[in-house]
Amino acid sequence: MDLPGITPPARDIPPEWLAPPDLATAKAAQLALAARVVREDAHPPVRWLGGVDISNSRFDPEGRVYAAVVVLEWPGLRVVARATAEARATLPYVPGYLGFREVPALLAAWERLATRPDLVMVDGHGIAHPRSFGIATHLGVVLDIPTIGVAKSPLVGRPEGPVGEEPGAEQPLVWRGERLGTVLRTKRRSNPLWISLGHRMSLASAVAWVKRCGTGYRLPEPTRQAHLAANEARRAGLAREAMPGQDIV
DNA sequence: GCGACAG
DNA sequence: ATCTTGTCGC
Numbered sequence: 100m101d102l103p104g105i106t107p108p109a110r111d112i113p114p115e116w117l118a119p120p121d122l123a124t125a126k127a128a129q130l131a132l133a134a135r136v137v138r139e140d141a142h143p144p145v146r147w148l149g150g151v152d153i154s155n156s157r158f159d160p161e162g163r164v165y166a167a168v169v170v171l172e173w174p175g176l177r178v179v180a181r182a183t184a185e186a187r188a189t190l191p192y193v194p195g196y197l198g199f200r201e202v203p204a205l206l207a208a209w210e211r212l213a214t215r216p217d218l219v220m221v222d223g224h225g226i227a228h229p230r231s232f233g234i235a236t237h238l239g240v241v242l243d244i245p246t247i248g249v250a251k252s253p254l255v256g257r258p259e260g261p262v263g264e265e266p267g268a269e270q271p272l273v274w275r276g277e278r279l280g281t282v283l284r285t286k287r288r289s290n291p292l293w294i295s296l297g298h299r300m301s302l303a304s305a306v307a308w309v310k311r312c313g314t315g316y317r318l319p320e321p322t323r324q325a326h327l328a329a330n331e332a333r334r335a336g337l338a339r340e341a342m343p344g345q346d347i348v
Numbered sequence: 349g350c351g352a353c354a355g
Numbered sequence: 356a357t358c359t360t361g362t363c364g365c
Binding site for chain 2: 152153155192193194195197200201222223224227228229233234248250251252253254255293
């Protein structure tokens with residue numbers, strides 16, 4: 100893992116899909132790319148599960164973004180591969196445009212991965228987004244891989260009714276009369292998760308996979324492990340700067 | 349026009 | 356997202 104960035108791209112990606120000059124252009128790209136989303140199961144049998152996440156520095160004028168991609172075996176949920184990458188965010192965080200800030204870093208980490216997962220769980224929304232193009236969908240469409248959106252708070256819409264307190268309790272996520280996802284309680288006394296399909300996946304399968312990956316924590320194992328890995332990467336990156344010449348591995 | 353607003 | 360140990364509550 101963490102090999103030099105010389106691996107050939109898995110796919111040629113038009114720059115405007117990742118780095119539009121302004122928000123108006125970004126919005127147009129989202130609207131155009133949203134048409135490519137496949138909202139049904141269109142993926143191979145799952146043997147390797149992926150999880151991705153990003154870690155940011157508190158006050159970093161350079162806008163460094165640390166991305167992590169982890170691969171877990173199914174069943175078993177053991178981490179079998181990890182890759183990380185550091186990148187500079189070209190945009191500040193703007194709700195509705197998260198993908199343009201984080202996907203480039205995720206792609207860099209993805210290129211360094213030896214084993215590619217069959218399905219990827221992303222920290223953020225899929226189609227539960229004003230233009231049906233949350234970060235999980237963004238990553239999925241750009242790589243044309245199956246993804247699931249696993250968000251910790253709402254962006255648009257609200258649960259149809261109160262979410263039960265028991266783990267496994269769920270409510271339809273509705274926005275403007277449209278079903279966008281499922282609000283799912285994964286742990287007692289913890290806020291529910293907002294699940295939506297990202298790409299090449301049905302909502303039913305997305306929710307089923309999140310449930311299968313529960314290990315007693317609020318977050319499903321793939322996303323939980325990715326979060327840990329991204330934080331490690333950030334700390335390692337900062338340590339390297341603080342101690343030049345120390346060659347921290 | 350006024351709020352809401354993933355990470 | 357991130358700052359941060361112990362602590363209060365179920």
